[in-house]
Amino acid sequence: MHLTKIKYLFAFGIMLTGGSLLAQKTITGKITAAKDGDVIPGAIVIEPGTTNGTVANLEGAYSINVSDTAKSLIFQMSGMKTDTVSIDGRSTIDDVMIDNVNNLNEVIVTALGVSKEKKALGYSVSEVSGQEVANAGETNVIESLSSKAAGVTVTSTGGSPGASSKITIRGNSTFTGNNQPLIIVDGVPVDNSTTASGAGDNPFNPTLNGVSNSNRALDINPDDIESVTILKGPAAAALYGARAGSGAIIYTTKKGAYGKDKGMGVTFSSNVEFEMVNKLPETQKTYAQGLWNDPTYFSDSASYITSDPGPDNAYNTADDVDFGTSSSWGPKISSLPGITYHDNAKAFFKTGITTNNSIAITGGNERTLYRFSYGNTSQKGIIPNSTLNRNTFLISGEHKVSEKFKVGTVLNYVNTRGQSPQNGSNLSGIMLGLLRMPGSFDINPYQYESNGYNRTYFGLYDNPLFTAYRNPYTSTVNRVYGNTYFMYTPCKSFQITYRLGSDFYNDNRSQIYAVSSNGDDNTTGLGQMNLESINSMQIYSDLVGTYMHDFGENWHSSISLGNNIWSKSLNEQFSRGRTFGIPGFYSLSNAAELYASQYSEAIRTVAGFVDGTIDYKSAIFLNVTARNEWSSTFNSKADGGKDGFLYPSVSISTVISELVELPKWFSFAKVRANYAEAGVSPEPYRNRTYYGQSTFTDGFTNGNSFPYLGQVGYGISSILGNPDLKPERVKGSEVGADLRFFGSRLNFDFTYYHQKTVDILVQRPVAPSSGFSNIYQNSGEMLNSGFEVEAGGVPVKTTNFKWDITFNWSANKSKVLKLAPGVTEISLEEGFESIGAYAIVGQPYGVLYGSSWQRNADGKLIINPATGLPYLSPTSVALGNPAPKWQSGIRNTLTYKNLSFTFLWDIRNGGKIWNGTKMRIDRLGRGVDTENRDQNYTIDGVLATGVNADGTAIAGDQANNVSIDAKTYFQKYQGDLGGATEMGIQDAGWVRLRDVSVSYRYQFKNQKYIQHIDFTASGRNMLLFTKYTGVDPETSLTGAGSNISGFDYFNNPGTKSFMFGVRVAF
């Protein structure tokens, strides 16, 4: 079918040649492709403004006679961007053509690494080029996708080196399971998990505190990426199985190219990036540390409090003078002799510096191609002592053993080391210690000179500088992943491919809490060290046979039969030492108390699938797939379980422009529709009820756990297992159209999807008085539906100047339809006491859930006349949806000759964040609002006339006239000392200039060794407009390893950066 097109073009070219009667001058040259240097037979060369033209021969050479007045030549080729080249008196003009991403016959990489014509696809895909990934200036290839494609939502955890980025496509498809797409690199799934550290006896959700762990796609070098294909919806699942139920992201790395005389190409690139905090919550600058117990304290310098641990520099010892206070409700700093205001945040954050260096060697001959690359990323973050150092080695090659048999391999070795800062709800937390730090306290020095103990303003918190330097968390990952494949093509119509992939890594982690730090589990200040070793191994294998057959001239078909096997095992070993004998010597041998725990998990799936396509005249395509999968996470057949499940898909694509004659300006029209199902198997070990080692806590301490006084204790799991589990089913249908006008200078792609997930595995909560808190069962239902638009245009195009616009917009609406009989709300994961993330029937997924104020029928607050404060509602309610209403990315690219300027606007509309940080710093008298404390406040509302038996207030008519002092107002109304959680809910929408870059290519002419040098200067997050009063609203406390979104509780801030780079091609 591709051949047909070429024949057609030949004919077109010959016709043009027939018109070249006025030619007076001959120009010859050779046309090659930029991507692999291969010649382009069949390319068309046209003299502009005439019908004169010619076609390149099989060697890519052309010869054309043009008139004397001709100033330029136009080179055209299907699949390539059209070039206009000025003649400048030359008689030899070689042209290097580049791929056109908007091309009609564009080929893209789909599931199993199979390249398909985009027009044949009955489902929506988005593509992001390797260039876009590189331009984003992100170290994490997940973050690089942010705002680049419709329907894709990326949320970073914050600006700390290595912190995870979470990605979802078309919202969330399940409640408590994995909602992130499957990540594929060169045809094989790779691990992108974000594993939180945790001891076996840790009773809490580890994502709420500690460090922000990395998602393991961090190990991919962005410079190796040739292209990214995003498969949305469950359509990809037939080939990759259950784990692609939330979509798939396919990274393809750069490769060498076959060809005679290819020689060896070397590319070297280097850049340096300077990173700064882009946004911080504002704090007051006037008032000192202290407790304002009565208003007379207000200007009384005696009410100033600060901590003093006494001569031993340790708290909770007999010589303590003052423990200090977390509050800044003290007197004016100006009233205190010898004390001045300190901008501690300014003193704390640094300019981060990242350098990226990479070298790639590519080459090939007629039978072999290869590529080797080495990349190094070395990052020093904005938080002192936070680092990331990544070394990636990639070697790929392919060899044609014979015309029929090809073998290839891709092998990656990665070493990623980093030191991460403490985050979140954590007595050693960076932002917790920093934002609560009174303006009257100087962050420096952070430790006492005599014994190196933590110097702080409140005996319970660590000085953030002390944490940064003395409480290091380090992670060292060694990872090998890749695959080997064999492709046997005995004849044109039949091919067998076998591919074996593996992904192995070891993550060695260490967390030290120095003596005198409060970060240790029990806040004893005696020192603690956690060591953790995570070993993960995945093996993937697929065997696919494809047979193609044409039924006459117009009907083409292909069918693939395949099998794939996937196995994953995970082993985590944790050991902990507490109470160091020798301060500063960090070894388990130096610990007075030791503990160890382990966790292992193994999952295997086996599947058979069929994938058949039939097309009519390359214009109507029908594709049907079916997959039957068996998973080890169901009860075994021997135990009466049913562990196999089948799921189908069907899609149709019709290229209308190939079937009917459209007006000339209407270049291309395609409509598509599909229905696909994906089955998602349960998490392992949910088919039975086990006993577990319990940890008993009331939520305030780490509690009591086993081994206890030399005894082993087991209690029954509070979550009942279920032998009758079924797979969850994601049922997605989608319609779309791809329309292009004026020779593709304007194009639109619309998609509407409707995706329902049924039989969702729910940890259905039950009344604890039944003896159990949850049962695992298939009972949930959720709907996601939405629109996606991707568009592009070229408003201006002249010989030397071009303006490109690409645009994407998407809106997803999610709605929880059903949870379980009698259950209308469930918690997704453990949150805080004041806020949770819930699935509530009738509400969007993951709504923020917490306390609210009582209001009268007009929505006015009902005020307690005795206290002047509103009443809390007796029950918690949904407070907001953290998902955006819609999001959009708009890129403009202006190119003048070799100079190009591009910028990307990123818009997210709506979406709520719980700004727990603000509530707490207001309560502590640190928030900027609390500057206005020399006045009383009267909350807008109506006075209550009484309270019903159920705790609900009876609203009266009289407007509230009870005035309260500022401390009460900021603590109990605006702050979280009894204030409703709703006070912290804020709009997280933004408009940001996500990236802007200027680049210039200097092309060497007639140079033997050096081809070109690219210079780039770019900026990331240079502008940010948002109503959010906290850190950059692209933030997530819980990170990519969690289904919670929208929590900000002393999250580390985001960053903006400037980058300068150079790339040399030899």
Place this chain on the structure above:
Amino acid sequence: MKKSIITKSGIVAVAVAFLSLSSCEKYLDEVRPNPNSPEDVTMDNLLANVEVATFSNFEGNNARRAGIFTQQFAGTDGQMAIIEGYTVTEGDVTNEWKTIYTSALINAQILINKAGTANPYYRGIAEVLKAMNLGLATDQWGDVPSSEALLGDSTGDFTPAYAAQATVLNDLQTLLSAAIVDLGAAQSANLSFPTTSDFIFSGDNLKWTKIAWVLKARYANRLSLRSPSQSATDVLTYLGNANMVDNSDDANCIFGSNGNENNQWFAFNSTRAGYIRMGKFFMDMMNTQNDPRVPFYATLDDTGAYTGSPVGSGDITTSQLGTYYGGPTSIAPLCTFVEAKFMEAEANFRLGNTAAAASAQNEAVAASILAVTGTTNPVYEAAHANETGGTITLDKIMTEKYVAMFTQVEVWTDWRRTGIPNLTPNPAGAVNGIPRSLPTSQDERVNNPNAPIQSNILNHVWWDL
């Protein structure tokens, strides 16, 4: 040519399908067992688990809340300040509710079933522990699931009906009677005995029997307002059977020196420094009486004195919990000789046996001084453990009990029954008065249509007339 390829491909496809189907089950079965958690455990595992869960329930937030409500403590920061402001929402109590039912009670029930008739000591101890925890639930929440509770895994009843508190109190008596029978079995009637897995009494069935009787007395005494004289008679009968001799008969929570074994008052005061201080009312009362227990109950404040923070002040410059109850390995009382003696005094007083009441009172106070300070204190005892039939009053009994039972949830229960000592509620409290019950736990409100929804914390439980 073409045909042979079709044949070949057919063979491959069939082979693939065959391979995957036949060896598939075996391949999957290999990884099905859970390497992390057992499907069955021993009675010792369960007993250790239930006891530590019980420690958690009788310390932790239940005890802190009771202590703040009764002004033994001041909630000076964080969630403790919120409790002192009398805001207790349905979400604040889910942890405690859950630990009682899904950690302590269910495992006690599993142990009862597992022990069966062949292991009556295990069963008896489990019954006593079950009664303690169910008693704690009904004291704080009033009507709670009792006989219909804990059936999730056996009958699939996930929405247990709530029993009226009167019924729950009856169930407790029945359960404790059964425990007494089990614990009274001959040693030879047991296939196996608990030893080291019983942290409280190392399997001593006679001591457990005493505690069962004292608990029967505790729950009989709950009816002091509903049925003053019968309850008093029952209390005295049960205490007579208990025959508590001295402090060595006490059932205490036992803690260890490792971080995960620590006393939870200690753990809380480390992790949540500044959240709790001694209460002004309590410290003033003890200071006025020159109580020798003060240096054991409290630490010195920043100025070297023993002081407490006023309600609602947020003042953290005052004394903290002292080492007797607040050290890493300090005990926490569950059911003691001292409590038994105070109940004996109260019951006798109610029946008009003032002389007997006075003598029990004197024993109780002396025993408390001895337990806490390690020695007798003739001066204090001359003033406060020297009552006679003519001088004894209910106020004296309950006030001394208030001091002696420091840190225990029983203090809140006693205050609700008797109103002694006379406390002034936090004037800035979210509700107008000291709370008298806890709101229905959120997970019960949401998941159990049989749960009576109760969010008014001023509500009286049934025994609290």
